[in-house]
Amino acid sequence: MENRKVVIIGAGIGGLSAGYWLSQRGYDVEIFEALDRPGGRMATIEHKGDKVDVGAQFFHSNYRYAFDLIDAMNLRSRLVEIKGKVKFAFSDGATGVFIPHSFFIQGLGLAKNLKLYRFMLKHIILAHRPPMYRIEEANPEFDDMEALEAFEAPKDLRLRDVISSITLASNMSEPEWMSLYHFIALLRIDMFTHYYSMVGGISMLAEELAKHLSIRYETPVRQLVMDKGRVVGVQLDKDGSVKRAGHVIVAAAARSVGRLLPDELAQQREFFNSITQAPLPMPVFFLDRPVSRDLWAYFNEPGLKRTFSFVEDHLVKCPAMIPSGKGVVSAWSCYPHTLDLVDRPDEEIIKQALSDIEPILPGVSSWVDEARVFWHKEAGMGHYPPGSYRKVLDFKQKARELRGVSFVSDILGGCFMEAAMVSAAEAVRRVCGWGGTAY
Ligand SMILES: Cc1cc2nc3c(=O)[nH]c(=O)nc-3n(C[C@H](O)[C@H](O)[C@H](O)COP(=O)(O)OP(=O)(O)OC[C@H]3O[C@@H](n4cnc5c(N)ncnc54)[C@H](O)[C@@H]3O)c2cc1C
DSSP states (O other): OOOOEEEEEOOBHHHHHHHHHHHHTTOEEEEEOSSSSSBTTOOEEEETTEEEESSOOOEETTOSHHHHHHHHTTOGGGEEEOOOEEEEEOTTSOEEEEOTTSOOEETTOHHHHHHHHHHHIIIIISSOOOOTTSOOOOOHHHHTSBGGGGGOSGGGHHHHHHHHHHHHHHHSBOGGGBBHHHHHHHHHHHHHSOEEEETTOTTHHHHHHHTTSOEETTOOEEEEEEETTEEEEEEETTTOOEEEOSEEEEOSOHHHHHHHOOGGGHHHHHHHHTSOBOOEEEEEEEESSOOOSSEEEEEOOGGGOOSEEEEEEHHHHOGGGOTTOOOEEEEEEOBTGGGGGTTOOHHHHHHHHHHHHTTTSTTGGGGEEEEEEEEEOSOOOBOBOTTHHHHHHHHHHHHTTOBSEEEOOGGGTTSSHHHHHHHHHHHHHHHHOOOOSOO
16 A cells, blocks of 8 residues: 555544554554544443443453453453353243353253253354354354244243343343344353453553554544545544545444445445444442352343343452442343433433342342443444344455445454454455454
């Protein structure tokens, strides 16, 4: 590329990692970010010295680009493995507990645990395993099916509850909004990796990367600028000025990208607009006491389809982040229930969250020292209803033909930080031929 100026839209982990790799290779990188901070959906809040991740929660042990950058930023010593247990609620009133890496869900019963093992043996261990954190293949049979369709027998009831809890926790969606193909990909990650928190907050990775880059905060981009069928720059929202570049990397969440694309890119606009994604409020409750010594996640009974489906106790998740030693509980709302919250004031969201989590933590409402709502105003998690992988593949194929522009998006690889980075490495490859180091 003759013109070595690269403009990146968005200082989330996708834009930051693309920017870092390119600037290391001598490119003149400028990042425009709408917010006043880096990290996008990686965010941390603080209350009296206690720190809580209110966006991305942990790194899976099989991330490669993320760990490369964690090392480059000297953050490895801050990683702490999450060791707490997870509590499930079943539709028949019983409860179950999952101990990480025990591969046994107590309360589910031997027969159902065996059925889950058989499923993993058939679809993960003995099956063809597609690449991780990038969507390269679609198996129409499973891509067109809902996750729960594989567990339809009436006696599978408790297993269906566990499957639902996995879809809620791993991709923040009800199981009807997840294809079986995506469920298998998630199960492979959930069951076979270790989970790592970062003392100080996951967003530290973004903050450290940002220090190496030229970023203009509170400077949203209005749209891409094209000339003779090629993207040649971006127009800024504030003053309408145009910043020209040899290459533009669009690294905003899918929900925002549609607004940036001119009519010449109508096909790509249609793809991003079709992604199921909603803004996400995250209520956090700082409590006056610890709740448990070893449970870090609790589920509501999935069949009740409450607005808030599960909670995390951040004290158990990563004690080193909560010096007060008191419970800090976040309440998680999943798609499509998230849609009901979009226009509601914080006080109502707090009330709704407390009423929804009271059955799993009886008495919690009277232990609250302070309640806060953190908003992911732009977008929360993207989802993968049946047919999604095919759609992503079609998009990727056509996007390769575009000139002057690359799209970095976690939606192209399963909605993880690592997926955003894999996609960023592909954009860097388009700009300078770098092959990436990790995959
Ligand atoms: C609640 C929650 C929990 C999660 N938990 C995990 C987890 O445990 N592990 C994991 O791996 N992943 C998790 N994820 C997913 C992970 O956070 C994302 O996959 C990843 O952070 C996406 O990074 P990104 O750079 O693609 O997008 P983003 O982080 O969304 O960054 C995009 C940036 O673009 C900016 N922007 C948008 N429009 C414009 C514009 N017009 N002009 C300029 N800037 C613009 C935005 O302000 C934003 O900063 C979670 C996500 C959520 C919401």
